[in-house]
Amino acid sequence: MMRRFALVPVYTALVIFALITLIPFVWMLTSALKNQNDYFASFFLPRGDGWLGVAWDRLTLHNFRRLFTEFPIGRAMLNSWMLASVTSSLATLACAMGGYGLAKFSFRGRHQITSCVLGALIIPGPLLIAPGYKLLWQLGLLNSYAGLIIPSLAPAFGVFLFRQTMLNSVPAELLEAARIDGAGEFRIFFTIVVPLVRPMIGAFLLITFLGAWNNFIGPQIVLQSPEVFPLSVAINNLRGLYATEYGLIMSGTLVSIAPVMCLFLLLQREFISGLTSGAVKG
Amino acid sequence: MKSAPSHARWAPWVFIAPFILIFCVFTAWPLVQSLILAFQQTFGPKSAKFVGLANFTFLLKDPMFWHAVRNTAVYAAGALFVQLPVALGLALLLNRPGLRGRAIFRLIFFSPSLVGLVFVGLMFFLLFQKRTGLINAGLHALFSSWDPEFAWLDHYVMPSLIIASVWLYAGFNMIYFLAALQNVSRELLEAAQLDGAGPWARFRHVVIPEIRPVAGFVVLLSVIGSFQLFELPWVLLDSGSGPGNSGLTIVMYLFQTGFLTGDLGYASAIGWVLGLILAGAAFVQARLARRETP
Numbered sequence: 001m002m003r004r005f006a007l008v009p010v011y012t013a014l015v016i017f018a019l020i021t022l023i024p025f026v027w028m029l030t031s032a033l034k035n036q037n038d039y040f041a042s043f044f045l046p047r048g049d050g051w052l053g054v055a056w057d058r059l060t061l062h063n064f065r066r067l068f069t070e071f072p073i074g075r076a077m078l079n080s081w082m083l084a085s086v087t088s089s090l091a092t093l094a095c096a097m098g099g100y101g102l103a104k105f106s107f108r109g110r111h112q113i114t115s116c117v118l119g120a121l122i123i124p125g126p127l128l129i130a131p132g133y134k135l136l137w138q139l140g141l142l143n144s145y146a147g148l149i150i151p152s153l154a155p156a157f158g159v160f161l162f163r164q165t166m167l168n169s170v171p172a173e174l175l176e177a178a179r180i181d182g183a184g185e186f187r188i189f190f191t192i193v194v195p196l197v198r199p200m201i202g203a204f205l206l207i208t209f210l211g212a213w214n215n216f217i218g219p220q221i222v223l224q225s226p227e228v229f230p231l232s233v234a235i236n237n238l239r240g241l242y243a244t245e246y247g248l249i250m251s252g253t254l255v256s257i258a259p260v261m262c263l264f265l266l267l268q269r270e271f272i273s274g275l276t277s278g279a280v281k282g
Numbered sequence: 283m284k285s286a287p288s289h290a291r292w293a294p295w296v297f298i299a300p301f302i303l304i305f306c307v308f309t310a311w312p313l314v315q316s317l318i319l320a321f322q323q324t325f326g327p328k329s330a331k332f333v334g335l336a337n338f339t340f341l342l343k344d345p346m347f348w349h350a351v352r353n354t355a356v357y358a359a360g361a362l363f364v365q366l367p368v369a370l371g372l373a374l375l376l377n378r379p380g381l382r383g384r385a386i387f388r389l390i391f392f393s394p395s396l397v398g399l400v401f402v403g404l405m406f407f408l409l410f411q412k413r414t415g416l417i418n419a420g421l422h423a424l425f426s427s428w429d430p431e432f433a434w435l436d437h438y439v440m441p442s443l444i445i446a447s448v449w450l451y452a453g454f455n456m457i458y459f460l461a462a463l464q465n466v467s468r469e470l471l472e473a474a475q476l477d478g479a480g481p482w483a484r485f486r487h488v489v490i491p492e493i494r495p496v497a498g499f500v501v502l503l504s505v506i507g508s509f510q511l512f513e514l515p516w517v518l519l520d521s522g523s524g525p526g527n528s529g530l531t532i533v534m535y536l537f538q539t540g541f542l543t544g545d546l547g548y549a550s551a552i553g554w555v556l557g558l559i560l561a562g563a564a565f566v567q568a569r570l571a572r573r574e575t576p
Binding site for chain 1: 288289290291293294295296297298300301302303304305307308309310311312313315316319372375376378380381387389390391393394396397398399400401403404405406407408409414416419449453506509510512513517520521532533536537540541546547549550553554556557560561564
């Protein structure tokens with residue numbers, strides 16, 4: 001009995017913080033569903049004489065309709081899906097392969113390559129912006145998805161994460177046994193190793209998908225034609241042109257974050273355990 | 283005696299090849315290039331002139347650069363002294379034994395981390411508006427003396443950024459703190475309690491030493507992340523550095539000189555100075571971590 005009351009201040013604090021966290025989302029949703037007049041007249045739902053004193057009939061999908069008919073947001077959304085799914089699946093494959101190579105084989109040069117991975121971890125991204133731009137220009141990859149995707153296909157952080165995971169969760173005896181049975185190296189990788197590190201694969205897919213979906217500085221620098229822009233750049237440009245059409249900006253932001261939110265809800269258990277496994281067990 | 287490897291000699295190389303290839307072309311080579319560029323004055327990617335250390339000597343006397351360093355340092359201080367304490371506080375609250383709904387609270391606090399920096403910037407651009415923004419309206423409703431015309435994005439750019447970053451990152455760092463707290467040994471805490479240690483003494487002498495390695499890691503990540511701040515202020519301030527450059531950060535200055543002015547050489551010099559600052563932070567963290575573990 002005592003114990004239950006002792007937790008009351010804890011719940012109160014948690015609920016207050018949860019409200020602070022959620023209110024911007026609720027505000028965004030209600031703002032996206034209102035017309036310009038109601039945006040100025042009320043902070044959440046428009047006031048009226050409907051159920052609970054809310055003018056439900058004044059809620060409108062007008063902003064979303066404009067977003068997809070007057071602006072190339074549908075195209076930008078397809079671009080984002082394409083960029084994020086290609087980047088995340090290829091990067092996860094490359095990182096899992098790299099981590100496996102470094103963790104489960106002994107060969108000359110292994111230590112040097114592991115040092116490269118660790119070294120690459122501490123190179124700040126912004127340092128590579130200017131020379132990276134020059135390189136993409138020299139390779140003729142500016143304004144192309146290849147220029148955006150290829151450099152991000154083997155992040156050192158991912159190789160390191162998979163190396164750490166493979167060290168612990170892939171038993172060498174299993175690999176030896178498979179080799180004795182005559183299984184090829186790729187077959188071993190795809191049928192034995194990948195299933196063993198499945199949680200990390202799921203977490204890393206999500207991390208890289210989020211990273212590519214939310215990437216702004218990359219497309220901002222590499223891409224030039226508006227029809228290839230992903231949502232991040234397209235919505236920011238929309239704001240640049242229509243800064244006072246608040247409902248429109250809100251609906252654009254909403255359609256940009258809703259897909260990744262749903263994806264996360266589906267995969268969240270794997271994601272959070274993958275996120276902390278490197279840091280805590282490390 | 284280790285037996286000879288049973289795998290083919292080529293096998294590891296095939297698996298590592300994608301990493302090596304991309305690392306060489308898109309990390310190692312640009313790194314070398316950026317060192318060369320840092321000693322050149324350039325006009326776009328096409329023309330370059332060797333200028334020795336001129337970029338660096340100019341940088342050290344460039345008041346805009348120091349202004350950017352100061353802003354970035356203020357933001358990093360906000361991350362360390364506002365955002366991380368909030369994250370630790372949330373983790374401590376969630377770690378209370380017997381708490382129900384832990385998973386749902388954890389999910390709620392984590393959810394802002396899914397929102398990309400651009401979208402956070404756009405949301406807070408609207409939240410911070412005078413009169414029509416929810417923040418001024420909410421504060422005015424709670425404290426009637428609050429001015430609904432309070433100009434967050436005109437005069438209080440750094441506090442605005444720190445508020446947005448607390449909303450965005452506190453829940454993310456909370457996950458790390460919570461994982462560390464759950465590893466604190468129950469027996470140790472119970473033993474301390476039997477010895478008559480109160481909640482504060484237990485926190486100070488049992489919990490803090492136990493979570494120190496993870497806390498050090500989180501602090502380092504936050505400092506490194508803070509010093510690379512760019513997208514959030516860039517979007518929050520509508521593709522610019524704010525009134526009087528009040529939101530100019532180091533990476534924003536790098537971006538402006540490299541891509542708006544077109545001097546990739548000067549931008550590279552800024553990048554190297556940033557790299558040195560981050561290496562310094564990592565070095566200090568490593569030294570502190572070594573001193574604390576005997």
